Amino acid sequence: MTAVNCNNLLSAVNVHLRILKYDWTNNLPLGLRRCSNLTKSKCYDKLSGKAFGQPTATTHPHLIKNGEITPSIQRSEFQERRQRLVESIVAHSLNCDKNSKKHLIVIPSATKQYMSDKIPYVFRQNSDFLYLSGCLEPDSCLVLTTSNSLNNHHAIMFMREKDSHSELWDGPRTSCEDCVNLFGVEQALPVAELGKYLECYMKSNGQAILWYDFLSPVQRNVDTIMKEFLNTKFNKMWESPIVFVHRLRLIKSPAEICLMQKSCDIASEAIANTISFSKPGVTEHQIFAHVDYECKMKGAEYLAYPPVVAGGNRANIIHYINNNQIVSNDEMVLMDAGCEYHGYSSDITRTWPINGKFTPQQAIIYEILLDTQKRLIEHCYNFPSLDDLFESMCSMLGKHLEETGLIRKSYTESIVRVAYKFCPHHVSHYLGMDVHDTPSVPRNIRIKPGMVITIEPGIYIHSGLKVPNEYQGMGIRIEDDILITSDGPVVLTKRCPNTLADIEKIASENQRA
Ligand SMILES: [Mn+2]
Numbered sequence: 001m002t003a004v005n006c007n008n009l010l011s012a013v014n015v016h017l018r019i020l021k022y023d024w025t026n027n028l029p030l031g032l033r034r035c036s037n038l039t040k041s042k043c044y045d046k047l048s049g050k051a052f053g054q055p056t057a058t059t060h061p062h063l064i065k066n067g068e069i070t071p072s073i074q075r076s077e078f079q080e081r082r083q084r085l086v087e088s089i090v091a092h093s094l095n096c097d098k099n100s101k102k103h104l105i106v107i108p109s110a111t112k113q114y115m116s117d118k119i120p121y122v123f124r125q126n127s128d129f130l131y132l133s134g135c136l137e138p139d140s141c142l143v144l145t146t147s148n149s150l151n152n153h154h155a156i157m158f159m160r161e162k163d164s165h166s167e168l169w170d171g172p173r174t175s176c177e178d179c180v181n182l183f184g185v186e187q188a189l190p191v192a193e194l195g196k197y198l199e200c201y202m203k204s205n206g207q208a209i210l211w212y213d214f215l216s217p218v219q220r221n222v223d224t225i226m227k228e229f230l231n232t233k234f235n236k237m238w239e240s241p242i243v244f245v246h247r248l249r250l251i252k253s254p255a256e257i258c259l260m261q262k263s264c265d266i267a268s269e270a271i272a273n274t275i276s277f278s279k280p281g282v283t284e285h286q287i288f289a290h291v292d293y294e295c296k297m298k299g300a301e302y303l304a305y306p307p308v309v310a311g312g313n314r315a316n317i318i319h320y321i322n323n324n325q326i327v328s329n330d331e332m333v334l335m336d337a338g339c340e341y342h343g344y345s346s347d348i349t350r351t352w353p354i355n356g357k358f359t360p361q362q363a364i365i366y367e368i369l370l371d372t373q374k375r376l377i378e379h380c381y382n383f384p385s386l387d388d389l390f391e392s393m394c395s396m397l398g399k400h401l402e403e404t405g406l407i408r409k410s411y412t413e414s415i416v417r418v419a420y421k422f423c424p425h426h427v428s429h430y431l432g433m434d435v436h437d438t439p440s441v442p443r444n445i446r447i448k449p450g451m452v453i454t455i456e457p458g459i460y461i462h463s464g465l466k467v468p469n470e471y472q473g474m475g476i477r478i479e480d481d482i483l484i485t486s487d488g489p490v491v492l493t494k495r496c497p498n499t500l501a502d503i504e505k506i507a508s509e510n511q512r513a
Contacts, residue, residue: 088247105145216224278290386429428443
């Protein structure tokens, strides 16, 4: 999927504490321990034996091994992520203000969305919450609290209460009692108690900074509680924790890299098979259905985004997802598709001639893009920023297009600016749990080992550009997913053919059938 090239995104990653108003109370006697004891009896699961709100090693051994919370990711890794988040927030705060403070970090889960009365959309968990908890249930919330010591934090999961009627319809919920063991947290309480818990925390701890993202709420229920909490007399100092979560998510662990590789393998093979299946007269919708089927049959939960399947000049519409036209004999298809595999996304674009043979003009543009992409991937040995890669792409495309005579030497406009008219989108974004991963991380920082990025040069010849007729309407993009390592870039999507000869070969396979 392509991302807008927005220079505003470059604005500082630095966070400044927004201090709204101080009103500290330090001497209130009511302690946390008493609060939780009050509510503890409600947490126990009286309904049944062991039933959980998500797959576990005992209920789904084909997916999850002992010690893991989600496929391939250990409980201890989730605990480390929480610890590192707390450490980075504490360190940042000490940097801003030498007086050490206590911290209260609140990360809500996603909530169920409905397409119409009682008909839910497929649920997708909030990535930040999933990254820190491993919990797949909606309408829950993770709270991390600190004392003054770096190494001492307390993780509390707030879960939906057991409810036999709801569970009859929607399936089991993880009880608070089971939650502690399943997620490796210190405590679990019903989400209905969140407001009361926060109040008790402030009464017994006084001065604390609240880390909650008021600017982009993800769950209305939790957001209402948080706004009420902010309006109480206890605390008025808050900041969003999201930048800190994204900085952690930016660098993938070995387990995450394995999942990314698998996600890329599935999408690569699915796209190659879909190219083989296609032939003139097929609809964009059938191509979409084929790639969706292939990804799911290979183990992906679903596609990572609505795919672009654009025949002919529809490829000039960067986010074309109508996918409702017939692809005719002389057209190319641009398909941008990827899948989500146990929470990790792939993102690939291939462009191929529907009849299996590029025209000479299509071949010229294709080879320009393939050469540009190859050199951009090699440039990753130098650990440039994503914005550096974009600059490099524009100058490479500019030179190529000038050599082919598609753009004339201009004395008023730089070649980079002219090339930009042929490729209006950025050449790269971070990739991970989300397709446009960790969007709060700017694209002007140098890439580092452990990051996964896309490299996706494109050329779009829309009607506003003056070029020979044979080039008009063409839209080509080649997109691959690249893991950055200390030894250089690794193409995770290498199972998806991309050379001109290989593309023509697989695109020819179904022509006579
Ligand atoms: Mn992309």
